[in-house]
Amino acid sequence: MREAAVVARLTREITPGLGPGHVPGSLADFYRDLHRRPELSFEEHRTAAKLAGRLRAAGYEVTDGVARTGVVGVLVNGEGPVVWLRGDMDALPVHEATGLPYASEVDGVMHACGHDLHVTWLAAAAEALAAAREAWSGTLVVVGQPAEEAGGGAAAMVADGIHDRFPRPDVLFGQHVTPGLAGCCPHTPGLTLSASDDVDVVVHGVGGHGSRPESTVDPVVTAAYAVTRLQSVVSREIAANEAVVLTVGRFHAGTTSNVIPAQARLGVNVRTRDSRVRERVLAAIRRVVEAECAAAGCPLPPDVTVLPGCPTTVNDACLDGEIAAVHGELLGAETVFDSGLALGSEDFSLLAPRGVPYDYWYLTATPAAVWEAAPGEGMTEKTAAVPGNHSPLFAPDLSVLAPGVRTLVSAALSRLADQSGPVCGSPRGRTRGRQAPPMPGTPA
Missing domain, CATH: 3.40.630.10 (Zn peptidases)
Structure with a gap:
């Protein structure tokens, strides 16, 4: 150029x-x-x-x-x-x-x-x-x-x-x-x-009257335990020098206060920079949710669907x-x-x-x-x-x-405006150049 x-x-x-x-x-x-x-x-x-x-x-x-x-x-x-x-x-x-x-x-x-x-x-x-x-x-x-x-x-x-x-x-x-x-x-x-993935989770319970929880398997409580447990995936399973974010941004369950619903749904977002770490985090999400459902005695295993987003x-x-x-x-x-x-x-x-x-x-x-x-x-x-x-x-x-x-x-x-040489090409390096205190861009 x-x-x-x-x-x-x-x-x-x-x-x-x-x-x-x-x-x-x-x-x-x-x-x-x-x-x-x-x-x-x-x-x-x-x-x-x-x-x-x-x-x-x-x-x-x-x-x-x-x-x-x-x-x-x-x-x-x-x-x-x-x-x-x-x-x-x-x-x-x-x-x-x-x-x-x-x-x-x-x-x-x-x-x-x-x-x-x-x-x-x-x-x-x-x-x-x-x-x-x-x-x-x-x-x-x-x-x-x-x-x-x-x-x-x-x-x-x-x-x-x-x-x-x-x-x-x-x-x-x-x-x-x-x-x-x-x-x-x-x-x-x-x-x-980073890369971004969404994970859709459906917890299957047994619905019933809010006055008789003993006759139900409450998916709200089960999903809440899963949300809490998921917070430890990054802090306890991923090395501190890896850049990973796990966010539960959606929790939907029920329609009224005196009915225990039959299902609860979670929306989880994962940001990673390394494909191997990504696979570990996605596997951990599935493991945690399945374990919480098993512990609660859910009638069916959860549905865990990965919706790949951006590379x-x-x-x-x-x-x-x-x-x-x-x-x-x-x-x-x-x-x-x-x-x-x-x-x-x-x-x-x-x-x-x-x-x-x-x-x-x-x-x-x-x-x-x-x-x-x-x-x-x-x-x-x-x-x-x-x-x-x-x-x-x-x-x-x-x-x-x-x-x-x-x-x-x-x-x-x-x-x-220049025909004198080739465009820069692959491989795409990771060498850092100009340095300053980080200013994170947050497009999506």
Whole structure:
């Protein structure tokens, strides 16, 4: 690729209105419109139409309805590499509590993870690159992905033939908004996001009248013992140097207080970074639940169903180093550092065919006033204290609109504006580079 300083300078030249402190009104209006009208996974019809319309107006060949609500725009501009830029589009079933003048108008639905920002960045970056065709050569593919929050969007796009129907990527780029003082661009070479699995558990009891528990096998009590016991799996069965999280996020049983139900259902989420550890944790969940059911005398063994979610996200270390250098030149060297492994998860990596390198980085977006008022000392404590992804109070600072466009544009130009050498490739290393106190990104 060209030198980082050259790519950064070219990026500034083709995005003259996106310098530090600039928030173009049209960009902010587009973002606010998306934020007011969020849509859940696989329901992003309006959002997809907005993105598709801007891509068509910029000269892209656009395909709608990929994996139901996905959008793919293709711009062929001579010989050269094929670069994919991806942004996810869906919102969450969260009641917004930010009090913003452009807060969600859809009851119980909110862009609590910042995907409205992602679409805004993606659309504006695509437009800037289309308007500067003379500065680069190759093929740009813009992917508006549905259903990242549901965990099935990327897999659905692959199943719908995205790798066969559109130019196959030589490199894939993506980014995510995250808590932290607005203006930083954390990068992590190698492993950056954990794998995620959901486990659905059904405990079968014997229902009956609440006044005669002796005639029943209470699945609520049995499931409660299982929940308590599961808390020891990570603390007592997994080495302390392994990054593992086990969360029981759902417990459903019964319909009224004087009836002992016949079933109880648990929803368990597991985050791991190592496939062998993952198998041990999943086996432990099954063992604990089966043992508690046996101890309670349940009439049937429990149903334990693993619902695989997202794989690990492992940045190509060479590629990440090059893009981090570009972003350092663009935003300031002090803004780019290694944020380390986060136990959030993403399906982004599924869009990269086997052997294709990818890079996934973050942009911090906590308003300065919120950051300064947060309790704690240092980056780690303050990051934990400010509203983060999935919070009903999550409200990114609009100052990140412009730099988020430039980070995507510069990543694309690092390949499209240079034909001198091959793209970084596998194996994807885990070598750590720039160091700073960890600032966990939490996409999903």
